[in-house]
Amino acid sequence: xxxxxxxxxxxxxxxxxxxxxxxxxxxxxxxxxxxxxxxxxxxxxxxxxxxxxxxxxxxxxxxxxxxxxxxxxxxxxxxxxxxxxxxxxxxxxxxxxxxxxxxxxxxxxxxxxxxxxxxxxxxxxxxxxxxxxxxxxxxxxxxxxxxxxxxxxxxxxxxxxxxxxxxxxxxxxxxxxxxxxxxxxxxxxxxxxxxxxxxxxxxxxxxxxxxxxxxxxxxxxxxxxxxxxxxxxxxxxxxxxxxxxxxxxxxxxxxxxxxxxxxxxxxxxxxxxxxxxxxxxxxxxxxxxxxxxxxxxxxxxxxxxxxxxxxxxxxxxxxxxxxxxxxxxxxxxxxxxxxxxxxxxxxxxxxxxxxxxxxxxxxxxxxxxxxxxxxxxxxx
Amino acid sequence: xxxxxxxxxxxxxxxxxxxxxxxxxxxxxxxxxxxxxxxxxxxxxxxxxxxxxxxxxxxxxxxxxxxxxxxxxxxxxxxxxxxxxxxxxxxxxxxxxxxxxxxxxxxxxxxxxxxxxxxxxxxxxxxxxxxxxxxxxxxxxxxxxxxxxxxxxxxxxxxxxxxxxxxxxxxxxxxxxxxxxxxxxxxxxxxxxxxxxxxxxxxxxxxxxxxxxxxxxxxxxxxxxxxxxxxxxxxxxxxxxxxxxxxxxxxxxxxxxxxxxxxxxxxxxxxxxxxx
Numbered sequence: 085x086x087x088x089x090x091x092x093x094x095x096x097x098x099x100x101x102x103x104x105x106x107x108x109x110x111x112x113x114x115x116x117x118x119x120x121x122x123x124x125x126x127x128x129x130x131x132x133x134x135x136x137x138x139x140x141x142x143x144x145x146x147x148x149x150x151x152x153x154x155x156x157x158x159x160x161x162x163x164x165x166x167x168x169x170x171x172x173x174x175x176x177x178x179x180x181x182x183x184x185x186x187x188x189x190x191x192x193x194x195x196x197x198x199x200x201x202x203x204x205x206x207x208x209x210x211x212x213x214x215x216x217x218x219x220x221x222x223x224x225x226x227x228x229x230x231x232x233x234x235x236x237x238x239x240x241x242x243x244x245x246x247x248x249x250x251x252x253x254x255x256x257x258x259x260x261x262x263x264x265x266x267x268x269x270x271x272x273x274x275x276x277x278x279x280x281x282x283x284x285x286x287x288x289x290x291x292x293x294x295x296x297x298x299x300x301x302x303x304x305x306x307x308x309x310x311x312x313x314x315x316x317x318x319x320x321x322x323x324x325x326x327x328x329x330x331x332x333x334x335x336x337x338x339x340x341x342x343x344x345x346x347x348x349x350x351x352x353x354x355x356x357x358x359x360x361x362x363x364x365x366x367x368x369x370x371x372x373x374x375x376x377x378x379x380x381x382x383x384x385x386x387x388x389x390x391x392x393x394x395x396x397x398x399x400x401x402x403x404x405x406x407x408x409x410x411x412x413x414x415x416x417x418x419x420x421x422x423x424x425x426x427x428x429x430x431x432x433x434x435x436x437x438x439x440x441x442x443x444x445x446x447x448x449x450x451x452x453x454x455x456x457x458x459x460x461x462x463x464x
Numbered sequence: 465x466x467x468x469x470x471x472x473x474x475x476x477x478x479x480x481x482x483x484x485x486x487x488x489x490x491x492x493x494x495x496x497x498x499x500x501x502x503x504x505x506x507x508x509x510x511x512x513x514x515x516x517x518x519x520x521x522x523x524x525x526x527x528x529x530x531x532x533x534x535x536x537x538x539x540x541x542x543x544x545x546x547x548x549x550x551x552x553x554x555x556x557x558x559x560x561x562x563x564x565x566x567x568x569x570x571x572x573x574x575x576x577x578x579x580x581x582x583x584x585x586x587x588x589x590x591x592x593x594x595x596x597x598x599x600x601x602x603x604x605x606x607x608x609x610x611x612x613x614x615x616x617x618x619x620x621x622x623x624x625x626x627x628x629x630x631x632x633x634x635x636x637x638x639x640x641x642x643x644x645x646x647x648x649x650x651x652x653x654x655x656x657x658x659x660x661x662x663x664x665x666x667x668x669x670x671x672x673x674x675x676x677x678x679x680x681x682x683x684x685x686x687x688x689x690x691x692x693x694x695x696x697x698x699x700x701x702x703x704x705x706x707x708x709x710x711x712x713x714x715x716x717x718x719x720x721x722x723x724x725x726x727x728x729x730x731x732x733x734x735x736x737x738x739x740x
Contacts, residue, residue, distance in 0.1 A: 169708035197501065197708075267604045273686075273698075274706060309691045314608040317686055330584040330607060455707055456519075459699070463519040464692035 125207040127156055127387070130380040134159040138171055139185025143236060143367055145388045148396040152387055158380065168193070175199040175372045182381045186233035186370035188435050189276065191223035195232045196442075200370040202230035207382060210389040213407045218366050220429035223437070234385050236394065237403035238366035238426060240433060241277075242354035244337035246326050257281045257335070257357045261307045269333040270316040270325055271308070275458035276438030277336060278305050281359035291440040291454075298449040302457045309461050320344060326352060339420055340402035364425075364433045366406070493714035502710055510715035520699065520716065524723060527695040530610070531678040531724075534617045535625075538674045539667055541618070542625030546666075547655070549626075550633040551641075561630065568623045576687050579616045583607040583688070612688040617678055624677065625670040632666025633659065661739055668735040672728045679724045696720045 133156075137144040141164045153160055163181070165171040168190045175181055176199055186194055194200050205211040211219070211234070218235035226232055245253055254260060257278075260269060271278060283290035283301045293301060313331045316322035322334035323344040334341070337354055345352040369385045371378050387393055391409035398405035399415030404426065411423055425433035444450035449457075496505040514520050549557045582588045585602035593599045605611060636659055644654040682697030696716060703713030 167705040169705040172708055173704070173710070267608070271691075273702070312691045313604070314688075314690055315686065321687075328581065328584050329586040330580075459517075459519045459702075462691065462694055463522040 122204055122206040124209050125383045125386055127383050129383045130156040130158040132157050133377050133380040135182040136161045137183040138163040138165055138181045142401050143185055148393045172197050172199050175374055178374055180374050180376050181372045182375040182377050184370050184372050186368045188223045188366045195226045199373055200232045201373050205231050208386045210386055213409050215408050215426040216429045217426035218406055233368035233370040235366045235368040235406040236388055237398050237401055239403045240364040241360045242337045242356050243335050244341045244352050244354045245333040247353045249332045253355045255358055256285055257359055258285045266311050267313045268331055269312055270314050270322050270331050271312050271335040273315040275454045278308055279454055280438040284359040293449045294447050295449050306461045343402055364435055489714045492710050493718050495711040497709045497711045510711045514715050514719045523696045523699050527679055531675045534678045535671050535674040537618050538621050538625035539670050542629050546626050546630040546633055549630055564623045564626050576616055580688055583612050608690040610693050613684050616684050616688055621674045621677055624673040628669035629666040632663040636662045664735050664739045668732045671731055675728055676724055
């Protein structure tokens with residue numbers, strides 16, 4: 085049913101390419117790049133070229149587009165970033181990358197920092213097949229209305245736990261503040277998720293918190309961090325810690341961790357906190373402002389969101405496919421997502437922004453306030 | 465060939481790979497960060513934040529405390545080892561010295577993860593104590609704690625402590641040792657009144673190596689420390705990474721460099737004063 089819903093949501097406007105559903109459904113976000121006719125980008129743009137990618141491991145399509153690259157006689161150099169600041173910094177100082185990951189939560193930061201360039205989606209043959217919730221997302225649109233990223237995969241925001249040691253999985257993040265959870269879970273060294281979820285549990289409206297509310301939330305987050313065993317360095321690190329039996333739960337979770345654990349002979353499971361509101365993420369591909377081969381990068385992105393390649397990518401990453409036509413082609417490991425959640429521009433999965441803006445309204449806490457509060461929490 | 469010409473390659477290397485990066489760091493530390501952008505409006509605001517922030521003060525105190533603890537433990541272990549190598553097992557000294565050097569070749573991360581395996585709930589230490597009946601359930605404080613940070617760093621930095629102390633002991637004239645014994649000095653007296661004063665500069669060098677290496681750490685606290693065991697290095701990494709606030713990160717880095725240079729300078733100076 086989920087598959088049908090998403091295919092029907094996209095299939096009707098997939099024949100043209102000049103008037104996309106993006107321009108009809110996302111009120112106020114239509115741009116010249118979406119509505120102006122342009123010749124589709126050709127794979128020939130990559131003949132003999134080399135693309136330099138920076139971003140998340142496995143999302144660059146190294147495996148999935150191996151044959152395609154060979155046919156174009158092109159090379160792909162893969163660089164993985166440790167964190168988003170590093171990626172932004174690398175491009176800002178002028179390092180010549182042609183492709184980069186643009187995650188939903190960092191989209192606006194990358195756009196405002198000027199590290200990615202607008203994308204002419206009318207040149208993408210597969211753009212209209214992108215599921216509406218991703219295609220219409222404001223996260224990849226700049227204030228100029230232009231589109232700066234092409235979604236490739238998506239997912240939700242679960243926590244992952246060891247079922248043999250957690251009899252009753254928590255329903256609220258507030259349960260982790262109890263003494264019985266002391267030293268039993270890991271979390272990322274990042275204020276977004278804990279501040280957002282605890283603020284929501286306290287009845288506030290994150291990420292719009294007054295400075296007074298932020299102070300109250302900070303005290304609870306401090307309890308959460310006090311109870312945590314450690315900060316996880318990565319999803320793999322959190323998996324390793326659970327497999328070793330050192331912790332029982334990872335707040336920052338990903339369904340793929342179940343596969344990582346299975347490879348090591350262990351069983352993990354996942355659930356959602358009520359406060360995550362079904363919140364999720366999507367990652368896209370963007371073209372850095374320093375790109376030396378932007379036309380080839382565009383062709384590569386178009387191929388990456390083709391039905392077959394995108395299905396393979398989503399399967400390998402245990403993620404949701406961005407292309408609706410990829411859904412029937414998904415492998416078993418990736419058939420864990422409800423595509424009804426992304427079949428409409430809004431109202432399904434909530435790709436929430438966990439962070440407040442850099443410049444907040446008077447009386448409200450800014451991103452710097454959150455980061456300072458996080459630093460205080462960690463200092464102990 | 466004139467000395468200046470002979471020194472030119474080294475000077476050039478030093479300038480390009482040390483002074484220039486340091487200069488860039490200094491420049492960034494006075495820059496302004498706003499709206500995700502670094503601008504070249506020069507300011508002392510970053511240093512003011514480093515000095516006035518309670519958070520950063522805690523991190524500096526913690527970092528220096530751990531650096532001192534690790535250095536003292538390393539020296540306490542390295543000195544007897546180097547002494548044994550030099551004066552008790554001189555025939556096996558080369559083999560043992562080689563083993564010390566070999567331990568430096570091991571990958572740092574491999575060792576950190578090995579320790580994590582040993583210190584964890586299912587690790588050698590906890591399971592050993594449980595099988596002996598000493599404890600009923602795993603002690604979680606072995607891992608994700610300050611203890612774990614100290615254990616890992618002492619293990620990794622021990623060779624850096626042994627090498628300068630061993631080298632210093634090689635320079636102790638055998639005649640002085642013999643003279644001490646001829647005058648009735650036992651092994652302990654000779655150690656205290658002859659060997660120790662003559663090897664204090666090696667001890668100072670060992671302190672400097674281990675103190676600097678520990679103070680600059682951020683990986684070990686991340687991988688085996690708890691959520692409240694972060695060092696200044698973690699804050700620097702956070703500012704350069706997640707927060708992309710390079711000016712504040714640069715100010716933190718330079719403040720740490722200054723703090724470490726002052727402390728090491730004081731210790732080395734004190735040693736020179738005492739042993740003059």
